[in-house]
Amino acid sequence: MKHKWNNRLPMFVMIGPAFLWMAIFVLAPLCYVVGISFLSKDSSGGVMFPLTLASYFSLWNESFLTIFSRSLLLSLQTTIICLAVGYPFAYVIANAPKKHRGLLLLLIMLPFWINSVIRIYGWNTLLRQEGVINSVLMSIGIISSPLEMLYTDGAVLLGMVYELLPFTILPLYASIEKLDRSLLEAASDLGATKPHIFTRVIFPLTMPGIFAGSIQTFIPSLGLFYISEMMGGGSTMYIGNLIKNQFLSARNWPLGAALSLLLILITLVLMKLYTKVGSLEDMA
Amino acid sequence: MDTKKLQKSEKAGFAPLSMLYACLVYLFLYLPIAVVIAFSFNTSKTNIIFEGFTFEWYAKMFDNRQLMESFQNTLIVAGVSTVFSLVLGTLCAVGLYKFEFKLKSLVSNSLYIPIAIPEIVFGIAMLVFFSSVHISTGMFTLIVSHITFSMPFVAITVRSRVAGFDRSIEEAAKDLGANEFRTFMRVTLPMIMPGVISGGMLALTMSLDDVVISFFTAGPDSTTLPLKILGMVKKGVSPDVNALSTLMILGTAVIMVISQIAQNRLEQRQGGNNSES
Known part of the structure; x- marks a missing residue:
């Protein structure tokens, strides 16, 4: 078990930071944008529930x-x-x-x-x-x-x-x-x-x-x-x-x-x- | 014989025309750049008519505090983001080359996302994300966004260089008792250095070149030079901006030439390796 971990450690050190970075600053923001598109805007310029397709309909x-x-x-x-x-x-x-x-x-x-x-x-x-x-x-x-x-x-x-x-x-x-x-x-x-x-x-x-x-x-x-x-x-x-x-x-x-x-x-x-x-x- | 002559004369007749055409396209590409540079030496205060030659604006630009601040921001963002994206991107590229694991395709595909999606969407996604976690836009968000869009390019550039190299040298280093870290620093890194240099130059120029993403991730106190110019253009721009822009143009040209030299070296080296094997 320890041997395996030792083999894996360099891999995590090398790839881990870059992948974590992409997950936090690319994947998460994009998912967030997808999520927001199904919400509606509140009076202060933020977003609020419930889920709706209104934004998509309003494109038309x-x-x-x-x-x-x-x-x-x-x-x-x-x-x-x-x-x-x-x-x-x-x-x-x-x-x-x-x-x-x-x-x-x-x-x-x-x-x-x-x-x-x-x-x-x-x-x-x-x-x-x-x-x-x-x-x-x-x-x-x-x-x-x-x-x-x-x-x-x-x-x-x-x-x-x-x-x-x-x-x-x-x-x-x-x-x-x-x-x-x-x-x-x-x-x-x-x-x-x-x-x-x-x-x-x-x-x-x-x-x-x-x-x-x-x-x-x-x-x-x-x-x-x-x-x-x-x-x-x-x-x-x-x-x-x-x-x-x-x-x-x-x-x-x-x-x-x-x-x-x-x-x-x-x-x-x-x-x-x-x-x-x-x-x-x-x-x- | 006759047809050969005919072809030759046709070619000779065609060449000047095509040369002329190429020159016109180059003129189109360089004309606005030449204008920006020319007006940085103009004695007139407005960018309208060229009146006389002066270096005045190169001295005056240092007095324009806002302008200098935005230039300083540009340099800080470019420098810091290049270092970070180089470290992250190079490690990732070498790691992807060395190791086989389950999620490998997910990791390497995620590198292509910022390249594939439209810049404006990327900028907005970051803006929305930062505001949702209550980080207000400023130097930090600017630097983070620049690392994010340049790191994949570094990783891909380095990876394409890593693909060609001889694994047995690394194994030899390990057999001789070097640990993973030492092997990386002393053997792997020097071998991929030209790739790392051109990746770094790419990151640096991309950071200096960016407008769209910075537009969304820069705060009111952290504008970059391009954003500053963008905001000034409608109201009219004073020639000290031209002077500073000229320096940016020169800087970019120097970076391009260095990266070209690094690339040529690499090609020579790889050519040498191929002929040996």
Whole structure:
């Protein structure tokens, strides 16, 4: 018995603290959020019994549905633009000379690791009414009065694309780089034209990368509430702002918890879809 | 011969265009960063027009007490959370590699939860949890939340490095009389050091980069620099913020380069091991 304990001790010392940490600070809080979503709010902004599904039912109302569809649309637009910009870029990088590729990738990663509030603040400086772009355009006489760029829906979209582009590029790069060049040569030898090679060979073979890139762009885009605040002025609500408000200003925790679970559900469905498509690809 | 020539000329014609495109994307990525840096050297008090070059703001930022406090908080949180998540994450990774036990899949799957769930939900879950156990938000909750989201990344990074190493060296150390602790400190740890370093760098950058989770777990007296900037942007930001942001940008770049070097070393080392065996 003592011998067994001695063997087990190092294991508990090594894994125990980390697991305990995750149990207390991840599993317990998440369970708590699930629990709160079935309660109702009391007058002081806290939560109270009895158990109810009211928060979930209240999600089904017109103003929330507008916010959901607006958020999903923004995320979809963000994903499509990121793919359209990122695909050719990833293709160029993947075909660059091998010795330069590491540096080119590092240059993509670097902005991604610099705090995003600082970077979005840079966009703020550029786009403002009296900002860099407007003053440059006015001084060279292209426009006579400043363009309204900041605090528009377009600015929010720009901020989202900017923030998430590296998330799209990296999986795209990984799948394009793996592409077997001899297949392209074979297609070309058999007389396929360049557009043909792209639509019939390159595009289908890099589909897993396109899919991974889309998921990795779409999921985080749903929660980035501060970008719509910095670039959109906070006047247009998205699902992230809605959740945030339930916990900080509106103080309706059960509703906020139900919204959070909805967000987790969307994420899980997308990830399930992703692994399913992934396993199909493996089988093919 | 003809087709070869044709291909070559096609390639030559294609290359400048694709280069141009790549440069445009890089320009898009770096433009706002360049603007933040440029305006930290601007003599004008507002971030509108570049008037002249000065280092003034780098001296002035030290007088802005709130700003310096938030910067100090950022550094403390990043430092402390990195140390804790390194210790917890590394031990966990090595433990998961070494031992077989019943709940192993539960432990290793729980590491992926903070990575998989949306950040905003994670932040809220922590906020709600802390308030339910009557811990008010502040430096403590901020540090705890940063440890929680960076530790899994450390564990996973280290674990992927541990997977490749030669167990017989550890066994040799034990045969020669070293106990478990000594073996870990003298044999295991040095072997996985590059992995630990890149895990640590990852934890450090993630902590410096975080906005969403800190937004919920920081208290009114414990804001970080990014949260401070977030709060200031609408009202207008003075150039001393640009100066401090420039330092953050430089710091991040340095961390990235160090971690890249550590990774290259590891790859070289692993390459060497493979060729020996």
